[in-house]
Amino acid sequence: MIDYTIAYTIANALIIIFAALFISLLFHGIERKIVARMQARIGPPLLQPFIDIKKLFMKENIVPDSAVKWLFNLMPIVALSSAIVLFLYIPFGMPAILNEHGDLILVLYLLSIPPLALAIGAFASGSSFAAVGAQRELVLLISYEFVLSVVIFSFAWLLSVCTQNTNVFSLNAPALNPPWSLVGPIGFIGIALLLISTLAVMPGKAGKIPADIAEAKTEIAEGVLVEYSGFNLALLYMTQAVRTFGFAALIVALFFPWNASIFIDIPKDTVLEPIFFILKAGLVMFFSAFFISAAVARFKVDQAARFYISTVFSIALLGLLLILLDLTLRGF
């Protein structure tokens, strides 16, 4: 007797991986179009990212003589695979495929691997521009990871106090009990503050202005990416797009877990739910990444670090305190 469930899971996983890749690149195209319009430009065609990827795949893959070759070639694969595996853990309007095998903490790690892989690959390239970029990438990673951990743990703690759920780190937990409905008015403000701080992390996670300091075209000539070309660069290009969409998807799963069937009269658990989820992720990306990137200048690395560690971290901490206060007042 063949175990059909494994085959079913693998098939589903493949579908989700390719769909996520496609949607990420499509969103990248939409982003370029929207930003272009904000800057009074016409912008590239919507499918430009796909054209770019196709071109990069055809190009020669140059590995510098000074590079540590296996590390240099391995890191783009590590970055893309870890970025894309994330989607197997995120509930897309329906329970995630690998739901019972992973939780929020794993997702946090998966989100941190691409920047680490980028930094390692950059160090392995032996270029001084890439080395500066890698240092910046790591500083940035350390600064925003603080904020994310506060957000994740406030959620877990809130769920553990208010619900009987034992697996509070599960990504399906917020979907079952939307956090906004568990708290009173003070806690509501607290969650809003957590949302703001998470949105502020978005440019850092996605490598967008004002936090694109690891690439910083005019300063260090694309920094971490400077020595990559051809196939490797295509993988990293996709990684950047997938990271942006992945983080937006995580924000949606945590903060906006409601399904479309709550608002409009449609049958439950159809294909409309993932589409609604993608729309929500698109809105999150628009406000946290696209809009901001057209409206501000790039930070310097110390300014970005200070921004995340002091300002955003304080906002997140204040959010946590407000939730704490709310629950204490309501007698939990």
Add this chain to the structure above:
Amino acid sequence: MANEKSKEKVCIPIGPVHPALKEPIQIEVEIQGERVVGTNITLGHVHRGIEWIGTRRNPIQTIYIAERICGICNICHPLAFCQAIENAANIRVPERAEYLRTIYAELERIHSHLLFLGVAAHEIGFDSILHYTWLAREKVLDVIEMLTGNRITKGILMIGGVRRDISKEQASKIREMLSYYEKVYKKLSKIFLDDITIKMRTRDIGVVSKKDALRLCLVGPTARASGIKKDTRQDFPYAAYGDLNVRALTPLDIVGEIRGDSYDRTIMRLIEIKQSMELIERCLKEMPEGPILYEQSLQRLLLNLKSVSGEGVALVEAPRGELIHYIRMEKNDFPSAWKVRAPTYANLHAVGVILNNCELADVPIAVASIDPCISCTNRAVIASEKIVLSQEKLHELCVEKTRAMKGDSL
């Protein structure tokens, strides 16, 4: 920090080809962590021997060579050249031509400064402003095209005057442009005076004190941003500037303090756009009627110039600062000497001071803030040994190289 000393120094070459640079120049910065501890500048990548070419052509032909010294400063170079010839030959330019020259020079200043504001914004990653300023710059380029027939190399100046007059309809088009730029100026000054991120990236970055600016003989907006009231249009008026009473502006006029940093240098360009707009408006109003050329016949002009013996020096306030042309004529078809000193040549000395103690992230904006124009500056190359290749030798080398490449591919 205590362990700062022990950190390894890394040499980062910025240029000759680098996304932050619009023209080739090599700036080697030595960094410890992210802090710049040493700077070395190498020039000469776009040396074309223009002055040498100019001494092998007659002065009228050389006007067009002078125009091609730089793609942006292509009024001020031929203007300085023409003035130098006029000084040497004692030619008096008709008054209307002087006003027309002033209008062209100020239009060029507007376009150059808008270009700079865009570049400065791009260096700090603020691409929306880059696109906005360059879109606004199209308007002045359109007007220049309408007036002269060309957007960039205008070919409008002539020894002893200008080649085309500005008609009434054209004047009204210019006024229309000025009212458009009133709006642009309002918006840009709102952005540059209020935006926090621009200030974060440029305030107190690359400070040049007034003392340093005097010591290094800086010119133009770079010097004025450090509080030196120095402007060729004010100190040694040429064209119609004597009638217009131009006053050297400093950041004091708009932000109320002088720090001599990248922000001040950026703001200087912004207020000079406003100043140029006012000057053009006054020129249009006060321009007298009359001829626009000292000598209509080019043949006769050349004949006159052939009998000239003497030297001429001209100072022009280019968008980047004081530009000097020197000409020597010795009763010959061609000038026997021509020397150009571009403003960037004086201002590049400030780069060492500017970059001292900057962070690596500040290098592009700090260097860009003096608005360097590299092709203006490249007037000489230093070669370690003298090699002269004849045409035959060059051809031989070409054939050899082609054979080698063919051999590779086969």
